[in-house]
Amino acid sequence: MTDLTLYSMPASGNSYKVRLLLALEGRAYTHVPIETNTQELAEAKAAGHLPLGKLPALHLPCGTVLTESNAILWYLGAGTGWVPEDALEQAQMLAWMFFEQNRHEPVVAVRASLATYPHLAHEATPERMAALLDEGHTLLDLMEDALDGRDWFCGPSPTLADIALYAYTHTAGPRGGFDMDRFPRLTAWCARVAALPGYVGLSDG
């Protein structure tokens, strides 16, 4: 028995973010893996385990269920070195996390999903895939520029912003078809994240 139960989708970057932070923090948890488009997912929704209908969802011992990957990161990171103490630095970190959910994920992750999942293939028209490629490269350019002269997105050490951005960026090449050779700083940053003590990969455990 552990005090945390995480419902998460093994191949989803949003779910992976939470597993990654739990691993980096060495926190024990019970994992309930649920694949997309399955009876298990329908049952978990019907049972009320996913309040806003989405994975990941973190169940706390007090009965509260937290949703939204980046909000779960906030809860787990509060009071640790993953969250700066200063309100302005917190806002700068959150800006990258909102950027990730509003602009990055709907392009970089969506293109990877369209390229990967057979049940979405009919939506992957050449025009849409080309537009997503262009827009994704523009967003990755913004991230590349932000890493000019720095190792991490906010401040001198890794924060939740790095975990949130890493989830779909490190698979943007192989899954999404983005040209990561154009982004040497992002590539080096991905290697720095993967070298953090306790790191687990997307497909690990």
Added chain:
Amino acid sequence: MTDLTLYSMPASGNSYKVRLLLALEGRAYTHVPIETNTQELAEAKAAGHLPLGKLPALHLPCGTVLTESNAILWYLGAGTGWVPEDALEQAQMLAWMFFEQNRHEPVVAVRASLATYPHLAHEATPERMAALLDEGHTLLDLMEDALDGRDWFCGPSPTLADIALYAYTHTAGPRGGFDMDRFPRLTAWCARVAALPGYVGLSDG
């Protein structure tokens, strides 16, 4: 002279959120209004006033420029009654704010933009508008359910979550064409926000 300068788009809900919180807090600021698709917008981007290329952007006296509407709310709300002190309550508030940016804005606000802006009319196909209508009603249903027995989205008093969600919800009927008669709790909640001391509307100064 004031210590804050806000670049904001008058008709944009994301920009309005920040103006609303500044008004509710009685904070003075210099407003630089910039309309979409204008020379002023291109010039502000070229001058580096909008680091991630988007409005709103808040310029602080220290020279830092904050982007992402909900991150700006966090900075302005820190240490006030708009942000709960407990990390779990903060995470629950942020969950609604990430929901707003990842799920609500790309549907509710986008449908309003497609219906309103002539330069986007070619994207407003009947199929797309119908799909956005259905998805928006589903999202508004989740919000309606969350207000069962409560006046505000998190805790007993209004938080940043209410401001973030209000921006595009209060215009979802007139601008987006959503059927707000289906959502009596949301309608009453909108009236509560509009009755807060210091409130300004989307089109006010």
